[in-house]
Amino acid sequence: MTLSQEWRIKGEAKRQAILTAIPEKWRLAAPPPPATEVRDFTGTYIQQYLTEREIEITESDAVDIVKQTTSGRWSAVEVTEAFCHRAAVAHQLASLEETMNLFFEAAIEDARKLDEYFAEHKDPIGPLHGLPVSLKDQFHVRGVETTMGYLGWVGSFEGQRDDQRFKSEESELTRELRSLGAVLYCKTSVPATLMAGETVNNIIGYTWNPKNRLLSSGGSSGGEGALIALRGSPVGFGTDIGGSVRSPAGFNFLYGLRPSSGRMPYQGAANSMDGQSSILSVIGPLAQSARSLSFIFKSILSAQPWYHDPLVLELPWRESIIDETRSLIDQAKTVKSTLAFGLMSYDGVNRIHPPIARAMKLVEGTLERLGHTFIPWNPPSHTRGNQIAGEIFGMDGGKNLQHHLGLSGEPQAPQVITKQGGTELNATEIAALNVLKRDYQKEYMDYWNSTAQLTGTGRPVDGVLLPVAPHAAAIPNHYKVVNYTAFVNVLDYTSVVVPVTHADKMVDVMSDDSTYETDDYIDWNYDADTYDGAPVGVHLLGRRLQEEKMLTIAEYIGEEIALDVRHK
Amino acid sequence: MTLSQEWRIKGEAKRQAILTAIPEKWRLAAPPPPATEVRDFTGTYIQQYLTEREIEITESDAVDIVKQTTSGRWSAVEVTEAFCHRAAVAHQLASLEETMNLFFEAAIEDARKLDEYFAEHKDPIGPLHGLPVSLKDQFHVRGVETTMGYLGWVGSFEGQRDDQRFKSEESELTRELRSLGAVLYCKTSVPATLMAGETVNNIIGYTWNPKNRLLSSGGSSGGEGALIALRGSPVGFGTDIGGSVRSPAGFNFLYGLRPSSGRMPYQGAANSMDGQSSILSVIGPLAQSARSLSFIFKSILSAQPWYHDPLVLELPWRESIIDETRSLIDQAKTVKSTLAFGLMSYDGVNRIHPPIARAMKLVEGTLERLGHTFIPWNPPSHTRGNQIAGEIFGMDGGKNLQHHLGLSGEPQAPQVITKQGGTELNATEIAALNVLKRDYQKEYMDYWNSTAQLTGTGRPVDGVLLPVAPHAAAIPNHYKVVNYTAFVNVLDYTSVVVPVTHADKMVDVMSDDSTYETDDYIDWNYDADTYDGAPVGVHLLGRRLQEEKMLTIAEYIGEEIALDVRHK
Numbered sequence A, B: 001m002t003l004s005q006e007w008r009i010k011g012e013a014k015r016q017a018i019l020t021a022i023p024e025k026w027r028l029a030a031p032p033p034p035a036t037e038v039r040d041f042t043g044t045y046i047q048q049y050l051t052e053r054e055i056e057i058t059e060s061d062a063v064d065i066v067k068q069t070t071s072g073r074w075s076a077v078e079v080t081e082a083f084c085h086r087a088a089v090a091h092q093l094a095s096l097e098e099t100m101n102l103f104f105e106a107a108i109e110d111a112r113k114l115d116e117y118f119a120e121h122k123d124p125i126g127p128l129h130g131l132p133v134s135l136k137d138q139f140h141v142r143g144v145e146t147t148m149g150y151l152g153w154v155g156s157f158e159g160q161r162d163d164q165r166f167k168s169e170e171s172e173l174t175r176e177l178r179s180l181g182a183v184l185y186c187k188t189s190v191p192a193t194l195m196a197g198e199t200v201n202n203i204i205g206y207t208w209n210p211k212n213r214l215l216s217s218g219g220s221s222g223g224e225g226a227l228i229a230l231r232g233s234p235v236g237f238g239t240d241i242g243g244s245v246r247s248p249a250g251f252n253f254l255y256g257l258r259p260s261s262g263r264m265p266y267q268g269a270a271n272s273m274d275g276q277s278s279i280l281s282v283i284g285p286l287a288q289s290a291r292s293l294s295f296i297f298k299s300i301l302s303a304q305p306w307y308h309d310p311l312v313l314e315l316p317w318r319e320s321i322i323d324e325t326r327s328l329i330d331q332a333k334t335v336k337s338t339l340a341f342g343l344m345s346y347d348g349v350n351r352i353h354p355p356i357a358r359a360m361k362l363v364e365g366t367l368e369r370l371g372h373t374f375i376p377w378n379p380p381s382h383t384r385g386n387q388i389a390g391e392i393f394g395m396d397g398g399k400n401l402q403h404h405l406g407l408s409g410e411p412q413a414p415q416v417i418t419k420q421g422g423t424e425l426n427a428t429e430i431a432a433l434n435v436l437k438r439d440y441q442k443e444y445m446d447y448w449n450s451t452a453q454l455t456g457t458g459r460p461v462d463g464v465l466l467p468v469a470p471h472a473a474a475i476p477n478h479y480k481v482v483n484y485t486a487f488v489n490v491l492d493y494t495s496v497v498v499p500v501t502h503a504d505k506m507v508d509v510m511s512d513d514s515t516y517e518t519d520d521y522i523d524w525n526y527d528a529d530t531y532d533g534a535p536v537g538v539h540l541l542g543r544r545l546q547e548e549k550m551l552t553i554a555e556y557i558g559e560e561i562a563l564d565v566r567h568k
Helices: A003-020 A052-058 A062-069 A076-093 A104-121 A172-180 A222-229 A246-251 A290-302 A319-331 A354-369 A382-393 A399-406 A427-453 A486-491 A547-567 B003-020 B052-058 B062-069 B076-093 B104-121 B172-179 B222-229 B246-251 B290-302 B319-331 B354-369 B382-393 B399-406 B427-453 B486-491 B547-567
Strands: A099-102 A132-136 A183-188 A235-240 A255-258 A282-287 A340-343 A373-376 A463-467 A495-502 A535-541 B099-102 B132-136 B183-188 B235-240 B255-258 B282-287 B340-343 B373-376 B463-467 B495-502 B535-541
Touching (some): A076 A132, A076 A183, A099 A222, A222 A282, A255 A290, A255 A547, A354 A373, A495 A547, B052 B076, B099 B222, B104 B183, B235 B290, B290 B547, B354 B535, B354 B547, B427 B486, B463 B547
Antiparallel strands (some): A099 A183, A463 A535, B099 B183
């Protein structure tokens, strides 16, 4: 048996193990139809497998769910079972391509204990009492394997055999979620290395976009994106070092938050190039509503992660910032231009597709209707920011991924941006790179400050609107440009993805409409038919550590866009 | 002329230029007596050169000074002239060994503008209106050279010839100080490389301790320490990567703050190994009173440095933490044990001298008298923390200092802990080191949390008391152990030095007093006569980013110790 056969067999075994974890009653009788027959598995399609009650529960957002579970109206077991069932169906529909680990029995047992607690104390155990939460397969959960997409990690702790922490260690986020009352029930797929905008690995294959199965669910938190799009989870945690929360959010019509580093606890989670400290990967939630992001983010902060993770900042949820931001929003009804935004539909380098251009126009129109101001956004080059990110991501010359792929002999997915056999940087070179990064951050900051002269509000812009990517959910192996997201990781700014619309082949066509400059949405690999139905989100950028403000604005924009879309 | 002669001549020229910057009226008629004749230049000795009015002004602390200058009772010019005069005398007394740059004319001109502003607006320009502030020679001030102790930087911008930024660039801290109304008038000496606990360089030589001229003023912010001890400055800014604010504070009977990274703006300051991001050097103030530290720290935060330095956190001065801490302090009058402290007089490795043991006992006694609790402090090994720091400081194999020393061919001072010709780490090794560091931080944090079981307050300890160093101000070339400070930089915790007492050869002798374990203060190079009169401070450690709390406790401890000392 050759090495190449070995890894295939190992992957097949793990795939089977995941299927086996699904109770028989939840297994589908027949394999799902191909994408050419049914492009969209979300909404009514997946509902056919569920009871009305299950649909009611699983289509509620996290805030509505906890209203029921923390007041005892819905039991934790019922809610957990509903999500387990839906996640099981989602996993099978998506042909084994979404969840890496399902642990329903443990989840239902945990839910039972929560119900007992409630019965005894007449009070929830915490703000997340009875809320199922999905986790990207970087977080350790006791009793459950973490593979992070590497075949060589199967049956080991992060690739280390005979390590006592295997299936016993929990990541800090896991511990906090439990202490707050959340129920953990599945872990979702990632590309091995995490350094890809699509989710593909040698264990369970490719995670397709459930809304348009010809396209990618994004990456590296693509399993979260697909699962939440199918409402197999109300809220989940991904990670982002170059766009890995934002692309799955944008590609799956979800809200997604990339907070600044130092707010969410990464302690004890698996990672690529752990200890690389020039650009820190950050944890961010994805959900169907903005308020779910705020709610889960605030809940985690209530566990005071700064006392348990040395890299977390003592920065509790700041209600005062919410109040200030809401006050600006409310004043917009009477005073003109209370919020101001930078607008960058096109970064001058990477052409955007017609659906993206339309989404940007839509948001712009909505905010202008509400009396807010836009100024053109001409910051220090995002290409430069992206280059800095690329050099940092490749600073070990690919040694880390080479080691972990080498554990099983599996091949590297072509989508992975880090390459093996590169040149490893030394301390002097890394220090110089950190200075380049800081200089870029300083220039961007100064540019942001300078807009106080232009906004008319007396302040610099409150946020910047830009695309998530040049395209909607990518055609497999065609996600080539991360210029709209990776510079944010260099800056370490807060950013939120807001779902806006869906690609429409009847509307989103090449056009000579004079309101657009042709260059802004030239048909760069654009295939209107393939993209038809794909979700489109926009990217809202805020200053560093401004999560409270940006989540508040994201919720506001989302609500107003929904009104405008409904109106049409 | 050999290279070795060249650098000597260059140093001599710079020394002369500094002397020339002193107005003739302020030059001393005769050279100062040797240390064997007059050991202590502080207090009455330096006062002989000053008018009563100048003494009144220069011996006021920063808070009292701004009370006068922001209300127009003292003019900025008068205050500035008084400090310029005293700094000029201090510099000459200390035989050219304290200040690197004096720029009195520019300072008095700036002060004049402040007075004009006040005359016109009947209001100060900012909270620091008319306050002279000294700066370690890492901060760029327009019109003034920055050498950072390197001969090769004379006449250049950080060693780069024909760089437009030479004498034109200002560091962010400088800009903020000006905007708040501070007057800049001198920059103080540092050891080239900054990596030394004593202050010695090939430009102006060795900075002696003005209280006991047989000893060191500490380092690397030793120029600040000596100048403020002589009251040639009311408050100054140093930097700390292994103890460089705290040793000069402790050695000179001053308060000194090492804040956590991300609070004070380092942007645009010169540094060693700039871009090394595993342990960030931080800026911290030194002053004669704790309230001066709080005041200047709060003032800098009022300039919102987070909008001007990408590495500063948006964390304004938190009055609420002050209130909570004060409330605990006030309750101590009626409720027993409202604050709890860890006590570590001896780290189990590095013997402490009798004066240090006595200072620790003194503080312990004071706090116990006030009803607070102590628990023994047995944290993860500080030696391990120190080793991590050492590996980080040496990660470039000494290339950075080799380059800068090489600009002039000057030799490296023996006190510098970083060595040339070491092995440079690569990206993989640095990442592994960062993981070691994070693991250490996590263990220390968990240990800190665990003390909630022992304190009786329901909280973990509020702070930890430990020595600054095993000895009072070091005998030249005998500062060998940084185990009591460098681990703090690995942890990135807040720490404050509190001045306590002075070494006394009649009291601080080897003793078999059974209240001490002999091991705790064995005479490790202890020379009672040489140390006689040397200041002794203690080191108060707090959690990360707890500057408001630790400054409040430091002020409280300082006041109560002063009462106890006066009482005796």
